[in-house]
Amino acid sequence: MDRSNRNAFMTLLTFFYKNGLWLSWPVILLGVGLLYFYILTAVRMGATYRLHTLPLVAEQTVDFDQSGVAGLWLEGPLLTSRFAGLAYELTGSDGLPVESRRALSRQRSSSFSRVRLLDHVYTIPRAGRYILRIRGLGPPQATDENHQLVFMRPHLFRTIGCVLGILLGAALTIGGIVNFFLRLSQGP
Helix, strand or coil: CCHHHHHHHHHHHHHHHHCHHHHHHHHHHHHHHHHHHHHHHHHHHHHHHEEEEEECCCEEEEEECCCEEEEEEEEEECCCCCCCCCEEEEEECCCCECCEEECCCCCEEECCCEEEEEEEEEEECCCEEEEEEEECCCCCCHHHHHCEEEEECCCHHHHHHHHHHHHHHHHHHHHHHHHHHHHHHHCC
C-alpha cells in the first residue's frame, strides 16, 4: 500500500472512530433489516420451490406441471433409518425411466425434530403423469406417516445467498452493538 492510500485509509478509520457512537445505529438497523429479510426469504424458500409432498409408499403417481429438473428429498424424523437401502425409480406414462442421478452434494435441511436430505435429481422431460416406485421398502410400518418424499426445484445458489446475507446481517448487527458500547464506555 503506497503512502497516499495509507493516509486515506487512516483518515477513514479516524472518521469512524470519532463518529462511531452515531454511526453505530444505522449499521445496527441495516444489520437487523438484512437479518429479517434473509431469514424470511430462507423460510419461504421451502414452500416456493416445493413441487409435491408424497407419503412413503411402494408405488404412487406424481403429476408434474412442467418439464425441468426436480430433486427428490427424503424427509423424516431426526436419526431415522427408514430410508436406508431404498432404491427409487421414476417412470413416465410410457413406461420408460426418467433420467436421474444421485445428488452430487447431499444437501440437508433440518430442524429440532425433522430432517430433509436431497437424494436424487431427476430431469423431467415433459409435463404429465409419472409413476414413482420404491424398491426395498418392505411392509408398511407405524412410523411411515412421519416420513415423506418431497419433490423440489433446485435452490442451492439461492440458499447460499441467504446464508451469506444472514452472516452479513449478523456481523453488522453485532459489530454495531459492540462499537456503540465501546464508544459509549470511552466517553467523548
